[in-house]
Amino acid sequence: MRRMRKRVRSLLAVALAAVVGAAVLVATPAAASFGSTVTVTANEMHTTECLDRIWLVICDTPELFGVAVITQDNGQQFRCEMALPAAGGADITTPNTICTTPQTITGEFRVNFELWEDDSMEGGSREQADLNPGTAKDWATTSILGGRDSTSTWITSAGPSRAVFSVGVTARPTTITLNSPPTGSVPPDFDPRLGETLTISGYLSVPSALRFVITSLATGSSFVLYEAPFYGGIFNITWDGRMPDGTYAPVGAYDVTVVDPVDAGTARIGHARVIQRAGLSFTNMASQPVSGWQYRSGPITVSAVASVTGTFRMVVFRAGVEVFRTGDQRRAAGPISFLWNGRHADGTWAQPGSYVFTLQGNADDGRPFPATSLTTSAVNPPPGFEVYALAEPGVPAVNPQAVPGTSIRAKVVAGDHNPRPAARITVEMSPAGWITRPVALAPRVVKTCVQATECQAVIPSDILAGDAVAYRITASEAEGVPDMATASADWRITDLNPPEPSQGPEVTLLPLWRASVPAAVNKDGKLTNRPLNQTLDVAYAPGTGYDTSTLAGARQFGNAVDDNAWQLLGVRGRIFPSSVATHWSQVGIWVQNIPVEVKVDPDTLCARGPFSPVSFAEANGILHTVNCRDNATGNIFTADSPTVGWHEFHHDAYHEGDEYCCDGGYSFGAGINTYSSQADCQRDGSDASTCNEISDSTGRTGWWRSDAPLSDVMISNTVERADDLRAAEAAFAKCGRAQC
Amino acid sequence: MLSRRTRLLAVLVLALPVLAVGAIAAQGAPPRLAPVQPAPSVDFTDPSKGAHLRLGLRLSEATVALMMLEIGPGFTSSLRGSTGPFTLRLRDSAGAVLDTLTMDDPLAVRTYTSKQYAHGTLRLEEADVIVDLPYIDTTATVDVVLGRKRVGSIEVGSLIQACMGKRLPCAFS
Numbered sequence: 001m002r003r004m005r006k007r008v009r010s011l012l013a014v015a016l017a018a019v020v021g022a023a024v025l026v027a028t029p030a031a032a033s034f035g036s037t038v039t040v041t042a043n044e045m046h047t048t049e050c051l052d053r054i055w056l057v058i059c060d061t062p063e064l065f066g067v068a069v070i071t072q073d074n075g076q077q078f079r080c081e082m083a084l085p086a087a088g089g090a091d092i093t094t095p096n097t098i099c100t101t102p103q104t105i106t107g108e109f110r111v112n113f114e115l116w117e118d119d120s121m122e123g124g125s126r127e128q129a130d131l132n133p134g135t136a137k138d139w140a141t142t143s144i145l146g147g148r149d150s151t152s153t154w155i156t157s158a159g160p161s162r163a164v165f166s167v168g169v170t171a172r173p174t175t176i177t178l179n180s181p182p183t184g185s186v187p188p189d190f191d192p193r194l195g196e197t198l199t200i201s202g203y204l205s206v207p208s209a210l211r212f213v214i215t216s217l218a219t220g221s222s223f224v225l226y227e228a229p230f231y232g233g234i235f236n237i238t239w240d241g242r243m244p245d246g247t248y249a250p251v252g253a254y255d256v257t258v259v260d261p262v263d264a265g266t267a268r269i270g271h272a273r274v275i276q277r278a279g280l281s282f283t284n285m286a287s288q289p290v291s292g293w294q295y296r297s298g299p300i301t302v303s304a305v306a307s308v309t310g311t312f313r314m315v316v317f318r319a320g321v322e323v324f325r326t327g328d329q330r331r332a333a334g335p336i337s338f339l340w341n342g343r344h345a346d347g348t349w350a351q352p353g354s355y356v357f358t359l360q361g362n363a364d365d366g367r368p369f370p371a372t373s374l375t376t377s378a379v380n381p382p383p384g385f386e387v388y389a390l391a392e393p394g395v396p397a398v399n400p401q402a403v404p405g406t407s408i409r410a411k412v413v414a415g416d417h418n419p420r421p422a423a424r425i426t427v428e429m430s431p432a433g434w435i436t437r438p439v440a441l442a443p444r445v446v447k448t449c450v451q452a453t454e455c456q457a458v459i460p461s462d463i464l465a466g467d468a469v470a471y472r473i474t475a476s477e478a479e480g481v482p483d484m485a486t487a488s489a490d491w492r493i494t495d496l497n498p499p500e501p502s503q504g505p506e507v508t509l510l511p512l513w514r515a516s517v518p519a520a521v522n523k524d525g526k527l528t529n530r531p532l533n534q535t536l537d538v539a540y541a542p543g544t545g546y547d548t549s550t551l552a553g554a555r556q557f558g559n560a561v562d563d564n565a566w567q568l569l570g571v572r573g574r575i576f577p578s579s580v581a582t583h584w585s586q587v588g589i590w591v592q593n594i595p596v597e598v599k600v601d602p603d604t605l606c607a608r609g610p611f612s613p614v615s616f617a618e619a620n621g622i623l624h625t626v627n628c629r630d631n632a633t634g635n636i637f638t639a640d641s642p643t644v645g646w647h648e649f650h651h652d653a654y655h656e657g658d659e660y661c662c663d664g665g666y667s668f669g670a671g672i673n674t675y676s677s678q679a680d681c682q683r684d685g686s687d688a689s690t691c692n693e694i695s696d697s698t699g700r701t702g703w704w705r706s707d708a709p710l711s712d713v714m715i716s717n718t719v720e721r722a723d724d725l726r727a728a729e730a731a732f733a734k735c736g737r738a739q740c
Numbered sequence: 741m742l743s744r745r746t747r748l749l750a751v752l753v754l755a756l757p758v759l760a761v762g763a764i765a766a767q768g769a770p771p772r773l774a775p776v777q778p779a780p781s782v783d784f785t786d787p788s789k790g791a792h793l794r795l796g797l798r799l800s801e802a803t804v805a806l807m808m809l810e811i812g813p814g815f816t817s818s819l820r821g822s823t824g825p826f827t828l829r830l831r832d833s834a835g836a837v838l839d840t841l842t843m844d845d846p847l848a849v850r851t852y853t854s855k856q857y858a859h860g861t862l863r864l865e866e867a868d869v870i871v872d873l874p875y876i877d878t879t880a881t882v883d884v885v886l887g888r889k890r891v892g893s894i895e896v897g898s899l900i901q902a903c904m905g906k907r908l909p910c911a912f913s
Contacts, residue, residue: 531785532784533815612794612870615787615872616787616815616816616817629852634844635843641854644852655822655823658859665844668823668845670823671823
């Protein structure tokens with residue numbers, strides 16, 4: 001039922017315009033920690049805006065409700081929404097709790113208050129009232145201190161609408177649990193002179209600042225070892241046994257006190273002893289990698305601390321049988337280490353399984369060290385070996401030019417696209433020219449990384465000063481292993497700097513940069529991008545939230561392009577397989593540096609301002625940070641996350657339809673991944689046996705899909721299934737025929 | 741199913757800017773008639789080479805209005821869909837079909853709410869669409885078809901003739 005607004009609010013409007021925001025903070029002495037429980041209450045809400053317009057002229061009585069968005073100082077947000085008031089109330093003058101369940105907050109925070117009207121029960125939509133004189137409609141508090149009991153009342157100011165709300169903070173004192181050193185049992189001994197350290201670890205019931213104090217029981221003197229906030233709830237630091245002046249702590253007993261600096265009642269005291277070992281021993285024995293050693297990626301390193309100078313060796317056993325032994329090596333007291341490359345004494349290679357690494361030795365005076373062992377496992381790497389690389393930030397030219405430190409980041413993955421280490425990653429680079437002015441390939445190795453899953457190489461200054469960089473990544477397993485695998489990516493090009501105006505007519509065109517495009521050598525022996533009718537091209541543009549006119553904004557946008565490109569490549573495991581990775585040499589990533597306004601329309605959709613798509617691009621993505629519902633039409637989409645871009649890419653490039661129920665639009669993918677009947681699905685789908693109607697508990701569509709699982713790129717933005725991969729293959733086959 | 745209120749509001753806000761612009765990309769098929777003047781040369785390694793005909797359309801279920809018409813530099817992609825309810829047909833002065841582009845329904849807006857991990861589709865009353873068509877210099881008209889209904893025809897031949905030999909982008913002022 002609709003109700004006519006009957007009250008004139010002109011007086012109220014005048015009053016609202018004069019209101020100045022104010023806050024009254026009532027702080028009470030409090031305990032400590034960064035933990036609080038926070039409640040938000042809407043005391044009053046008034047509006048003179050017409051939030052519920054009917055037939056352009058009639059203002060219906062709005063159903064107001066408040067929304068509070070609590071933002072911690074680490075950026076994490078919590079949203080609370082008030083239940084709708086009883087029907088008919090235009091202004092709210094009695095307190096309404098917004099966060100019915102108090103939110104647990106860490107650290108300082110602010111509250112953004114939003115005033116909304118909701119007539120969804122009448123078939124309408126929600127509309128937000130304006131509490132601000134500026135463009136933003138919500139009203140934000142200043143930063144509020146957490147961990148202290150307080151109540152503050154806030155009055156919004158200068159907007160056509162007005163609200164009064166309260167923020168209640170209840171401190172949550174922390175309780176410290178000290179695991180190491182122990183508080184009651186036998187104190188641990190450690191010898192700093194041999195490199196041994198004391199671990200101080202435990203956890204907090206609520207995140208808090210912590211102070212670590214070392215006290216000598218012999219002298220009673222103490223010093224603060226460390227003091228810092230611990231947001232994670234867990235603390236784990238080490239004491240190297242040295243005093244503040246760097247000298248070794250005298251042998252003796254010490255107390256280790258861990259306490260919240262502003263709450264002495266939280267103190268916990270552990271005990272430890274600094275000793276000087278007189279005997280022979282190996283301590284702090286460890287391996288790198290710690291476990292799951294993939295011997296094909298390089299040797300394992302076993303290290304320890306020897307108490308005195310001597311001659312040492314490492315012996316490796318498998319199932320009680322010695323399989324390898326190093327030569328004897330004389331080393332001084334202190335850290336020692338040994339390598340094993342995985343080859344047995346008889347020349348065969350390590351097999352998956354458990355290995356025991358034993359250190360042996362004799363002091364110079366002939367006394368034997370007690371043998372000390374460590375057990376770890378050797379594993380075969382997951383199958384597959386692939387390597388990809390992107391510039392970082394993704395579009396250096398948008399900065400507006402590449403800055404020192406701009407680099408190429410290579411990632412090595414297994415066939416399932418989870419990281420796997422390579423024994424060696426080599427990054428080659430070459431100057432590359434602008435699109436219309438290619439230069440000859442002049443490759444050189446810029447960086448080599450060993451036993452790594454990633455390798456980041458800074459672009460040399462001479463290349464960085466040019467128009468563009470070309471790069472190629474090669475990864476290989478350890479030399480000598482059976483069937484040594486090597487993966488080599490194709491050359492790709494990233495633009496670094498805009499061309500000089502005097503250098504050609506291209507500056508009159510769109511600011512269109514190559515973020516990552518496959519390279520080719522043309523008939524003149526020059527390095528250029530592959531013909532664009534042979535590549536699937538994705539062009540990104542900066543939407544609201546990415547201000548590329550500033551260095552920071554340009555870098556953020558570059559990182560967003562990076563994130564989206566890595567998502568397309570599937571180098572995140574969970575979207576494996578990735579048709580883009582399979583055909584990476586046929587995919588180009590571009591950036592059109594023309595800002596596009598993205599704003600929230602009345603249906604909370606992301607509405608975009610004027611936008612000219614890149615004519616040759618198969619997909620045009622507008623990246624933004626606006627809180628709105630992303631959407632797509634044609635081959636243009638908005639995206640505030642890479643997973644959205646992953647889904648939309650399949651619409652644009654592969655011409656697939658949606659497979660979720662029940663809003664229609666299935667005909668776009670007809671015969672590709674959606675089918676208008678079960679018979680069509682069984683005839684044309686990848687697997688007739690898994691045909692299922694696109695439906696859910698709310699209804700049926702009459703359209704069918706062949707892919708069985710519901711985790712699907714066209715449903716949940718996740719995995720490409722058989723029909724999706726088939727569509728991709730068809731698209732890339734056309735590209736192979738220069739029909740892209 | 742859209743609610744009564746939503747339909748009502750959608751009608752009322754026809755004047756508002758609408759979300760969609762859609763570009764479809766297509767490479768020109770060889771013209772059937774001898775060209776009046778050669779089209780700009782195409783170098784597929786250079787995105788500024790070639791030309792495209794850019795149409796800005798305001799589309800509804802039953803009507804189409806021309807909002808923008810220009811010839812710009814840069815060729816179009818030829819990787820096209822073959823299904824979908826929105827079709828543009830390029831015809832020469834004799835009515836012969838020179839090329840056909842097919843794309844998703846511009847009135848059906850696919851949405852995604854990251855915060856709720858939910859897809860959806862909205863049906864718009866009206867949408868603005870930008871479509872890049874291949875430049876074929878014998879093109880006279882572009883038929884606009886939505887579903888099975890021809891909602892309009894856009895005359896483009898006069899612009900193509902007027903822009904012969906002109907610097908791109910070229911449009912009627």
